Amino acid sequence: MTYSGSCSCGGVTVSIEGEPAAVRQCWCRQCQKVAGGGASNNAMFNTADVTLSGDLASATWTAASGNTLTHWRCANCGNPVYGQSSARPQFMTMRLGILDPGHRLAPQAVIWTDDAPAWAVIDPALPAFARQPPPPGAKD
Amino acid sequence: MSEHTSPRHHGRCLCGGVTFTAAADPIGARMCWCRDCQYIASGSPTVNVLFSEDALSYSGLLTTLRLVADSGNTVERGFCPTCGAQMYSRTVDPAGTQPIRVRAGTLDDPSLRAPEAHIWVDSAPAWAIFNTALPRFRQGPGSERVD
Numbered sequence: 470m471t472y473s474g475s476c477s478c479g480g481v482t483v484s485i486e487g488e489p490a491a492v493r494q495c496w497c498r499q500c501q502k503v504a505g506g507g508a509s510n511n512a513m514f515n516t517a518d519v520t521l522s523g524d525l526a527s528a529t530w531t532a533a534s535g536n537t538l539t540h541w542r543c544a545n546c547g548n549p550v551y552g553q554s555s556a557r558p559q560f561m562t563m564r565l566g567i568l569d570p571g572h573r574l575a576p577q578a579v580i581w582t583d584d585a586p587a588w589a590v591i592d593p594a595l596p597a598f599a600r601q602p603p604p605p606g607a608k609d
Numbered sequence: 610m611s612e613h614t615s616p617r618h619h620g621r622c623l624c625g626g627v628t629f630t631a632a633a634d635p636i637g638a639r640m641c642w643c644r645d646c647q648y649i650a651s652g653s654p655t656v657n658v659l660f661s662e663d664a665l666s667y668s669g670l671l672t673t674l675r676l677v678a679d680s681g682n683t684v685e686r687g688f689c690p691t692c693g694a695q696m697y698s699r700t701v702d703p704a705g706t707q708p709i710r711v712r713a714g715t716l717d718d719p720s721l722r723a724p725e726a727h728i729w730v731d732s733a734p735a736w737a738i739f740n741t742a743l744p745r746f747r748q749g750p751g752s753e754r755v756d
Contacts, residue, residue, distance in 0.1 A: 477648040477676070494653075501714030502623040502694045505649045506656030507640070528692040530623065540693055546674055547688040547695070548648045565652025565734075570644075575736030586713070588656075588723035590640075592738045 471518075474568040478546035481523035483567065489514050490560065492574050493602070496589060497533040497581035503540055503549060508589070510565035511552065512574050519561050525550060533581060534601045557604070578602060616666075620716040622694035626669045629696070629715070633664035636708055638722040639750070642737065643679045643729035649686065649695050654733070657710035658722050662699060665709055675701060679729065680749050682707070730755055 472485040489512035500509040524544035532538040537555035542548060549564040565574060579597040582589075591597065616630030640654040649655055672690040677683055683702035688695050696715055700707040713719045727739050731747045739745055745755040 477645055478674075498714075499623055500651070501719055503692070504651040504653055504714065505646065505695045506658075506713030506715070506719065507650055507653035509650075510652030526690075526693065528624065530692070542693040546648075547672060547686070547693055549651045549693065566647040566650060570734070573735075575734070586720040586723075588638075588720065588740075590738050590740045592736070 472563075472568055472572055472574075474563070476523075476543040476546050476548035476550065476567060478543060478548075480545040481521065481525060481543045481548070481550055481567075483522075483550070483563065484520045485514050485518050485563070487515055487518035489563075489574065492565070492577050494576035494579045494591075494595075495581055496579065496585035496591075498584045499530065499533060499538070500581075501584070501586075504564075508579070508585070509549070509552075510576055511562035512565060512568070513557075513560045513562050516553075516559055516561050519551075519563070521550070533584070618716060618718070618721060620711065622669075622689035622692050622696060622715060624689065624692035624694070626691045627667060627671055627689045627694070627696055628669055629665060629667045629711075631660055631664050631711075632666070633661055635660050635711075635722040638713070638724045639726040639728055640724045641710075641728050642733035644732050645676065645678060645684075646729070647732070647734075652734070654727070654737075655695070655698075655710070656713040656719075656724060657698070658713050658716060659708035660711055662709040665697075665711070667696070671696065679732070726750065728752075 475482040526544040618631040637659040642654045646655040671687045699709040727745045
């Protein structure tokens with residue numbers, strides 16, 4: 470097992486075999502709503518590498534990108550667990566907060582900075598995209 | 610959460626199932642890096658706009674969860690059971706001692722009040738970025754500062 474995690478009530482657990490294709494911080498307005506006011510931080514794992522257990526609840530909306538985004542959370546405590554885009558079912562974007570500390574994953578890029586409030590603290594060393602970034606692995 | 614007229618500020622969850630009004634201006638704002646908040650905030654700190662609790666009025670169905678926070682206080686978190694948006698936290702024991710913390714993202718204007726401090730920075734991940742112009746408290750507000 471490469472990564473493990475659970476929500477704060479312990480109702481949902483996750484184990485992951487493999488490394489993420491990308492780790493991104495998203496400031497879209499919808500992420501601010503579901504992420505307590507700041508950005509969401511998301512590690513995009515191959516769906517086949519992820520094993521989840523426990524009761525999850527979901528909500529689906531049209532993302533700022535135009536894709537359909539399904540946001541999964543613990544059915545009990547509501548902690549965000551992962552998101553999945555209709556455009557990329559091969560990935561599960563695990564919310565970094567759900568992973569056990571010590572994993573060393575960190576955002577590699579910041580996206581949807583157009584939606585960030587003026588007070589947002591964004592790492593100036595990271596590549597930033599005003600809106601949707603190119604898909605992981607895309608060539609210029 | 611009492612009766613007030615002419616709300617000054619409005620907010621809602623992502624799906625609109627929960628709405629709220631604030632009859633007064635916020636009294637502060639801060640980012641909280643405690644581990645509980647990182648769970649709630651998808652790895653970020655929660656960004657909280659502080660209001661006097663009696664100025665706020667929520668409508669719609671909320672799910673609430675009470676946990677003992679790192680501070681030792683019993684804190685209630687409210688979220689929308691439909692879309693999952695995190696709405697607020699409030700201290701229920703000891704009651705009446707703390708402002709309610711409204712998640713900034715739920716305000717119609719998330720820029721209403723910029724954060725004035727970082728708290729619980731000892732729990733922040735190594736990649737966390739801070740606005741160094743703001744005070745950084747190792748634990749709760751008023752605890753030892755990192756300078």
